[in-house]
Amino acid sequence: MPELLSAEQVSDALQGLAGWSGGTDRISRTVRVAADRQKDLVDEVMHAADQMNHHPQVETEGEAVTFVNWTHSAGGVTDLDLQLARRIDEIVASSG
Secondary structure, three states, X not given: OOOOOOHHHHHHHHHOOOOOEEOOOOEEEEEEOOXXXXXXXXXXXXXXXXXXXXXXXXXXXXXXXXXXXXXXXXXXXXXXXXXXXXXXXXXXXXXX
16 A cells, blocks of 8 residues: 655755645646646546546536545555656646
């Protein structure tokens, strides 16, 4: 099972992840996406998540899409969540 990260490790990692916030329990990022492009963005993120066998919680409201990462089996944030956050960032940047 992946190991939980300490508060310091999460804080350090968040400094390198633009737009992400949170703590040891979960991290999240909200992006603005036109309604007609949301499905494509979410589909691409979920495809990448399937490849990693690690899935974010996705919430949509208006033009806001929020990705929430945490490792359920570990009960908080692990390296898997940081890897997925980086991948989400790449997808968001390429869909811009």
